Amino acid sequence: MGQFTLNINGTTKQVKVENDTPLLWVLRDHLKLKGTKFGCGIAECGACTVHVDGKAERSCSIPVSQLHGKAITTIEGLSEDGTHPVQKAWLQHDVAQCGYCQAGQIMSASALLAKNPKPNDEEITEAMNGNICRCGTYVRIKKAIKTATNL
Amino acid sequence: MTKIKTTYNRRSFLKVSAAAGGGLVLGFGLLNSCDPAKTTAIDYPLELPKNWFNLSGFIKIGENGVVTIMSPNPEIGQNVKTAMPMIVAEELDVNWKKVVVEQAGLDTNTFTRQVAGGSQSIRKSWKGLRIAGATVRNMLMQAAALKWGVPLEEVSTLSGTIHHKASNRSLGFGEVASEAATLKVPEEVTLKDIKDFSIIGNPTKNVDGKGIVTGKPLFGMDYEEEGMLYATVIHPPQFGSGIDSFNQDEVSKLLGITSVFKLEIDYSSAPKWQQKAFAKNNMIVVVGNSTWEVFKAARQLKVQWKIPSKIENTTNDKERLTALLEDKNIKPVRKDGDVEKAFQKSTKIIESTYSAPFLPHNPMAPMNFFADVTADKARFVGPIQTPEVALGMLTDILKLPKEKIEIQLTRIGGGFGRRLYGNFVVEAGLISQKIGKPIKLIYSREEDMSYGPFRPTYKIFYKAALSKANELTAFKVKGAGSQGSPVWPDRFPAGTVDNFLAEHRKMPSTIATGAWRAPKSNFTAGVEQAFLDEVAEAADKDPIDFRIELFKKAETNPVGDKNDYDPKRYRGVLELIREKSNWDRKQKGLFRGVAAYFCHNSYVAQVVDIKMVNDTPKVVKVWNAVDCGVVVNPEGAKNQIEGGVIDGLGTAMFGEVTFNNGYISKRNFDDYKLIRQKDAPLEIETFFVENNIDPTGLGEPSLPPVIGALANALYQATGKRYYNQPFNFTKNSFF
Structure with a gap:
């Protein structure tokens, strides 16, 4: 059990958990940030994607002990009121079906656009291939990312 | 226009009448029925009313004309939470931008067929939802006609407003909602002509869209209550197997773990088509203070499984x-x-x-459910395609009367058929009953993929x-x-x-x-x-x-x-x-x-x-x-x-x-x-x-x-x- 100081969505949070607790469960169970989702627990599905120092990472596979001094952004912190271009584009294309994977998809897409504001088709596919959508919204996801580049 | 008897859908109204007694319909939740936590904010600012008037199990109207429409069926990504209220709104003749959609819990007195399955939600509810909207529209028109002292035939509606053309008067739905709620339910109502539809046929965004893209806690997996514990289960890896022995003491002592025990479920009272899916009816349960702690402890289990009498090689x-x-x-x-x-x-x-x-079905959200079972009642919250079937099983297995069991529905993180089979609801109920505390049951992906049914x-x-x-x-x-x-x-x-x-x-x-x-x-x-x-x-x-x-x-x-x-x-x-x-x-x-x-x-x-x-x-x-x-x-x-x-x-x-x-x-x-x-x-x-x-x-x-x-x-x-x-x-x- 250790005490950890985390920088999440621009604010400092203290948690007391076991060292190996994945960031995903710190967010969900301890900090009550439920937007980041549990899908597989082994970094294969992307539902738990967050930004760590601006990079898309799978929070289910990062122990809390490795996050000292790093800036973590979750879906709740992507924008104040859902107005990040990727969120707006997601609504415009009515992407979601069940919606469970979409926070992870949006975090992957927004990390891509932060680094590469005008990605081509291959770059989008590459960046999004780690996020599974079991409902099959892939075509809309791609369209929404293209729309977001113009917002 | 089609005239149609309201008998088909009367029970959603009659319950309201019965609650008020003597056929006088007063919204039973009058003045305090609004629970903002349950309402869905659509993607535009909408000022919620101070008072809601219940006009039926489907519809509440606020004094400012904002309308709450209940979505009865489980939302699993098939988008019925948008489509079903659209049908009600069409016949009610309300402005869709003034509609708040609320997910109904299981309520067999008010709704019929609260099921997500067989692609049947729209087909089986089409008529009922239209009548639900048209009936309330008729009651609002009657209330306005009475107020104005004009015949009902001279009154019309347009997008949330009632008009009397001859005297050039109009009233908003919210202005007559309290009077309308006291009227008798009409025997017969008129349905719109399909050519007059303005909401149905209009491309309409998912009512939960904003909540989804901003990470709001919409799913069963996200639900929690103060004092709740977390549970996970490990079923036998082979069908037909059981538990011989396991390191119960060792795992019970792990950090954050509150109890570890065997659970065997008797599904013999469940419907046959459900039983077929529940071949693994025994399991080891791990309960603790957080998901990670129970997942981690479950991995420490060393189990001697029984050898099944039949072993299958596919x-x-x-x-x-x-x-x-x-x-x-x-x-x-x-x-x-x-x-x-x-x-x-x-x-x-x-x-x-x-x-x-x-x-396997592989929905993105592994099986999960919240249960709070006490000596005389039980409350469940979570994702299930067949809440009424689950209620039947819970009644038999928890040995509680039907009316003492409440099932609230959350958005469902995918199902594809898997969540037709509510073994995880029964498991959650029995775990909560055994330990006497509210719990949330969560499967690991490995349990989710291997339990079946396939x-x-x-x-x-x-x-x-x-x-x-x-x-x-x-x-x-x-x-x-x-x-x-x-x-x-x-x-x-x-x-x-x-x-x-x-x-x-x-x-x-x-x-x-x-x-x-x-x-x-x-x-x-x-x-x-x-x-x-x-x-x-x-x-x-x-x-x-x-x-x-x-x-x-x-x-x-x-x-x-x-x-x-x-x-x-x-x-x-x-x-x-x-x-x-x-x-x-x-x-x-x-x-x-x-x-x-x-x-x-x-x-x-x-x-x-x-x-x-x-x-x-x-x-x-x-x-x-x-x-x-x-x-x-x-x-x-x-x-x-x-x-x-x-x-x-x-x-x-x-x-x-x-x-x-x-x-x-x-x-x-x-x-x-x-x-x-x-x-x-x-x-x-x-x-x-x-x-x-x-x-x-x-x-x-x-x-x-x-x-x-x-x-x-x-x-x-x-x-x-x-x-x-x-x-x-x-x-x-x-x-």
Whole structure:
């Protein structure tokens, strides 16, 4: 059990958990940030994607002990009121079906656009291939990312 | 306009009357019924009223004209939480921008068929939802007419306002809602003409869209309460196994763990179709302070499992199924004419055999449910496709009266049939009852993938005969599957061919099976459509022409009287896809396959376009022509079609689990390949047949045929027929 100081969505949070607790469960169970989702627990599905120092990472596979001094952004912190271009584009294309994977998809897409504001088709596919959508919204996801580049 | 008796839907109103007594209808939740936590804010600012007036179980109207419409059915991604309230709003004649949608909990007194399954939500509720809206509209009009002292016939509504044209007066719905709530429910109401619809048919965004993209806690997995503990379960890895012994003391002592125990569930009172899915009825439960702690502790379990009396190896399933197909005792389920005679007289015979493996459902959200069971009552919150069935099981198993059990519904993180089977609800209830605390049960992905029930493994043999004039003279289908048959005896091509024989057999298996998105059809459609492609080729006919000829025959001169499809609508989607996809214009380097199918009361025709990219087939586009009657929400409808297409393609390409010595071969997404962005088509386009037929569902119908269209396009691209699923073609398996 250790005490950890985390920088999440621009604010400092203290948690007391076991060292190996994945960031995903710190967010969900301890900090009550439920937007980041549990899908597989082994970094294969992307539902738990967050930004760590601006990079898309799978929070289910990062122990809390490795996050000292790093800036973590979750879906709740992507924008104040859902107005990040990727969120707006997601609504415009009515992407979601069940919606469970979409926070992870949006975090992957927004990390891509932060680094590469005008990605081509291959770059989008590459960046999004780690996020599974079991409902099959892939075509809309791609369209929404293209729309977001113009917002 | 249609006049319609309100009897169909009266109980949603009568409950309100009864609550107030004496037929006087006062909203029972008057002044305090608004629970903002439950309401869904749509993606625009909406000032909520101070008071809500309950006009029925479906509708509450605020003094400012804002309307709450209850969405009765579970929302699993099929978008009924938007579409069902749209239907109510249409007949209520309210401005959609003034509507707040609220997810109803299980309420068997107010609602009927609160089920997400069989693509039936819209079809079965269409009439009831329309009446629900029209009845309240009538009551609001009556209240205004009384207020003005004018006859009801002179009063009309427009988008949330009531008008009296002669005196040029108008009132908002909110201004008469309190009076309307005291009126008697009319015996008969008038429904709108379809041509006057302004909400239905309008592409409408998902009411939970904003909540989803901002990460709001909408899902069962997100639900929690103060003082709640977390639980996970480990079921035996093999079907038919049980627990001999395990290191209970050791795991109980782990940090954050509050209890570890064995649990065995007696499902004998559950409906038979549910019991079939619950072959693993014993488990080890780990309860603790957080999800991570219980997951981690569960991994420390060392269990001596009992050796099952029957151990299944599915590597030889194909042989077992073949033996059944060749068995003399195979049962005929439909017979027209004499196929054997027709085969003897024919010029050409075409025959092929197809197979498909077991499949897990793999919804993105693993099974989970919240339960708080005390001595005299129980409360459940979570994702379930069949809450009423779950209630029945809970009543029997928890030994609590029905009225003491409450089930609230959350958004469902995918189901595909898995959440028709609420074993996880029962498990959550028993765990909470045993430890006397509220708990949230969460499965690991490995438990989720290996529990079952699975889509059965199937095999089908087809044989067709062509005459000298290349007409289809005989068609034979025999099918077998684990614990059930894949054959639909009265579906196409039955009814279009004079000599037809359908036979089937069931393969005994220990592997629990259940409904998986578009049950049976998810196999049968694809292989039937692939076989017809072979027959059309042998007949030297264009595959669309070949099918249309058959449907024309069934339109004018059908064989048998039990055919369960409408050949004209079937032909309609084929003609639409031919036109929209430019089927008749051949393009170099573009390999195309077509398929059409009818299931869940809807008709879908599809063209799959493949291009070879680096010597590997790539699905570039899928075209869909759909006849589902009136399209309630074209935006959501297209999304459903797209989802079914991608699910079908992914399943055909990669979907498979096997059982080796009773152990499942894949337990997480490192082994189990689901379709990802790289293998998804670049484009999907959908066209709807325009008609005024009552709407039918779309959650399933686009999945089954796309597997056939893919197989047929692959044949064009590679010269190879794909008989066994998964095709695995992206691994260059045919080179």
